[in-house]
Amino acid sequence: MTSSALDVVAIGDAIVDVIATCDDSFIAARGLPKGGMQLLTTGQADDLYAAMGPAREISGGSAANSMAGIAALGLNAGFIGQVADDQLGEIFAHDMTALGVRFETPPMASPPPTGRCLILVTPDAQRTMNTSPGASHELTPAALDEEMIRGASVTFLEGYLWGPERPRAAMLKAAEIAHAAGRTVAFTLSESLCIGDRRAGVMSMIDGGTADILFGNEDEIRHLTGCGELSDCIAALTPKVRTLVLTRGAAGALAAEAGSTVEVAAAPVERVVDTTGAGDLFAAGFLAARCRGRDLAGCLEAGAACAAEVISHFGARPEADLRALVRL
Amino acid sequence: MTSSALDVVAIGDAIVDVIATCDDSFIAARGLPKGGMQLLTTGQADDLYAAMGPAREISGGSAANSMAGIAALGLNAGFIGQVADDQLGEIFAHDMTALGVRFETPPMASPPPTGRCLILVTPDAQRTMNTSPGASHELTPAALDEEMIRGASVTFLEGYLWGPERPRAAMLKAAEIAHAAGRTVAFTLSESLCIGDRRAGVMSMIDGGTADILFGNEDEIRHLTGCGELSDCIAALTPKVRTLVLTRGAAGALAAEAGSTVEVAAAPVERVVDTTGAGDLFAAGFLAARCRGRDLAGCLEAGAACAAEVISHFGARPEADLRALVRL
Numbered sequence: 001m002t003s004s005a006l007d008v009v010a011i012g013d014a015i016v017d018v019i020a021t022c023d024d025s026f027i028a029a030r031g032l033p034k035g036g037m038q039l040l041t042t043g044q045a046d047d048l049y050a051a052m053g054p055a056r057e058i059s060g061g062s063a064a065n066s067m068a069g070i071a072a073l074g075l076n077a078g079f080i081g082q083v084a085d086d087q088l089g090e091i092f093a094h095d096m097t098a099l100g101v102r103f104e105t106p107p108m109a110s111p112p113p114t115g116r117c118l119i120l121v122t123p124d125a126q127r128t129m130n131t132s133p134g135a136s137h138e139l140t141p142a143a144l145d146e147e148m149i150r151g152a153s154v155t156f157l158e159g160y161l162w163g164p165e166r167p168r169a170a171m172l173k174a175a176e177i178a179h180a181a182g183r184t185v186a187f188t189l190s191e192s193l194c195i196g197d198r199r200a201g202v203m204s205m206i207d208g209g210t211a212d213i214l215f216g217n218e219d220e221i222r223h224l225t226g227c228g229e230l231s232d233c234i235a236a237l238t239p240k241v242r243t244l245v246l247t248r249g250a251a252g253a254l255a256a257e258a259g260s261t262v263e264v265a266a267a268p269v270e271r272v273v274d275t276t277g278a279g280d281l282f283a284a285g286f287l288a289a290r291c292r293g294r295d296l297a298g299c300l301e302a303g304a305a306c307a308a309e310v311i312s313h314f315g316a317r318p319e320a321d322l323r324a325l326v327r328l
Numbered sequence: 329m330t331s332s333a334l335d336v337v338a339i340g341d342a343i344v345d346v347i348a349t350c351d352d353s354f355i356a357a358r359g360l361p362k363g364g365m366q367l368l369t370t371g372q373a374d375d376l377y378a379a380m381g382p383a384r385e386i387s388g389g390s391a392a393n394s395m396a397g398i399a400a401l402g403l404n405a406g407f408i409g410q411v412a413d414d415q416l417g418e419i420f421a422h423d424m425t426a427l428g429v430r431f432e433t434p435p436m437a438s439p440p441p442t443g444r445c446l447i448l449v450t451p452d453a454q455r456t457m458n459t460s461p462g463a464s465h466e467l468t469p470a471a472l473d474e475e476m477i478r479g480a481s482v483t484f485l486e487g488y489l490w491g492p493e494r495p496r497a498a499m500l501k502a503a504e505i506a507h508a509a510g511r512t513v514a515f516t517l518s519e520s521l522c523i524g525d526r527r528a529g530v531m532s533m534i535d536g537g538t539a540d541i542l543f544g545n546e547d548e549i550r551h552l553t554g555c556g557e558l559s560d561c562i563a564a565l566t567p568k569v570r571t572l573v574l575t576r577g578a579a580g581a582l583a584a585e586a587g588s589t590v591e592v593a594a595a596p597v598e599r600v601v602d603t604t605g606a607g608d609l610f611a612a613g614f615l616a617a618r619c620r621g622r623d624l625a626g627c628l629e630a631g632a633a634c635a636a637e638v639i640s641h642f643g644a645r646p647e648a649d650l651r652a653l654v655r656l
Contacts, residue, residue: 018419020426049422050422052422052426053426053427054387054396054422054423054426054427054645055419055422055423055426056384056385056386056643057384057385057386057419058384058385059382068382086414086415087414087415087416087441088415091346091383091385094377094378094380094382094383095382095383098348098380098381098382098383099381099382113415315384317382
């Protein structure tokens with residue numbers, strides 16, 4: 001098979017989002033982690049789904065959303081993730097390939113079914129995510145397309161998939177393959193990774209030099225470093241990663257690299273509808289601009305523009321023509 | 329089981345819509361029936377799906393959309409339709425019951441799978457529908473909940489489901505049950521029913537007094553009656569049905585009943601995004617207002633308001649609070 005080399009290949013959850021709106025009282029009454037993510041068992045997911053309002057289904061998955069953004073920006077993207085041989089798996093695969101993302105991980109026999117994330121969007125546009133990971137947590141190192149990883153400029157690893165053992169082993173193996181080929185590895189934090197007994201493992205991965213580029217938000221790097229002041233968090237991480245990218249929601253974003261720090265404001269949005277995917281699309285814009293040789297400020301601006309597009313509508317995949325919005 | 333009697337019970341396709349945007353060139357190159365509906369085989373549906381862009385999935389089905397509207401307006405609605413025991417069937421059932429629609433038709437073993445409609449929305453907001461009916465065309469008279477039909481003020485029959493033999497038999501049986509209980513039967517035309525060798529069968533059903541209320545658009549009643557002038561079409565149908573409701577898109581709607589004709593303008597819409605479901609939600613508003621005792625003009629106005637809401641966003645199910653929009 002001949003194919004052009006990829007700009008970015010990602011390893012992450014292969015998930016279909018099930019998106020409904022609700023009031024704050026629903027979130028409170030069920031004790032859901034407002035603004036955050038929790039993992040559900042199949043039974044818990046069935047209970048929550050039964051209680052939710054009518055929904056729309058849109059393919060999701062954090063790193064998969066980023067690859068949708070990379071492809072929408074006109075770059076070559078690939079994705080490695082595990083779906084089951086079922087209807088949601090077909091929907092996920094269709095949406096990836098329809099965007100031009102190379103997605104060739106074979107589906108596995110169900111059960112477990114393809115993963116889904118029950119997303120509840122409150123009137124303040126915050127999303128509360130309840131993930132039933134299903135097949136996506138069954139990814140094994142054997143599923144890696146090593147040739148794809150060797151050929152990609154950047155290998156992008158999703159923090160949500162770092163929790164379960166086999167996918168973590170797959171991601172560590174992918175990072176080794178990428179580094180051996182002289183490529184860049186990027187890692188995006190997730191809140192659950194940065195707290196409790198997982199924190200040490202993530203820090204040890206970062207200490208070990210796995211992540212050349214590290215993406216995170218303020219909460220994540222505060223939990224991870226244990227520092228209160230943002231400047232202290234940054235100072236704690238910059239010696240360990242080549243590039244630190246920190247998203248701050250409405251306060252914009254900053255990046256630290258080679259001893260200097262650059263900041264950008266958030267891009268303006270007429271009406272924020274659903275913040276799901278903001279960080280994912282920020283990473284897409286940043287990495288696409290980086291692959292096209294932009295300087296640090298240009299990368300942050302591209303990230304901010306992509307994030308602004310995705311929060312202006314329901315769903316974590318871009319709908320507008322990103323190539324027209326962000327000229328790379 | 330105790331339950332309050334229904335205002336409206338519908339029999340129709342149980343389908344999940346798969347909605348993508350495309351340019352007119354895509355419609356033209358594939359010879360798709362722009363603005364209309366065609367039935368696809370499974371193989372044809374797979375081919376078209378593979379060629380389509382990334383999509384969102386939202387429960388659909390013409391009469392099911394109408395029942396979603398009835399429930400969103402605060403009335404008691406029920407739905408009878410056939411899904412398969414698969415993920416799309418679960419999604420369809422969830423969305424119905426989450427809206428408060430009574431939906432108790434047991435899923436059947438797959439194959440065929442739950443039906444889906446590949447909807448392509450062009451920049452002019454027109455939808456082109458490509459339906460793979462799957463399980464929905466396997467509905468049999470045995471699936472009818474006769475008690476539900478006897479108790480409902482209106483039994484609403486969907487023209488799209490009139491084509492295949494067993495669902496047609498189910499609908500005829502439902503109409504008999506409803507009439508024997510002194511209830512009203514409404515029928516909504518579909519374009520494919522009104523042309524070719526099906527036209528005579530539909531006219532004979534109407535001649536036989538099955539439809540007390542008949543919904544259609546201009547194209548449908550022109551094809552059905554063979555008349556060119558709208559006034560002639562109306563004159564040809566009014567002796568056969570108690571109430572004729574005619575939707576005319578941006579030109580508004582009219583109804584003829586008991587020798588008089590009433591017209592309303594279309595309700596204003598800031599931006600028409602996707603016209604899918606306009607007729608379905610018009611019927612919902614009309615029937616809900618009728619059940620609440622409104623006069624003919626009030627029924628048309630409620631229909632127009634519901635249609636305006638559904639064309640302002642993607643998907644054929646209401647998203648805004650219809651109870652606030654249409655006070656019944």
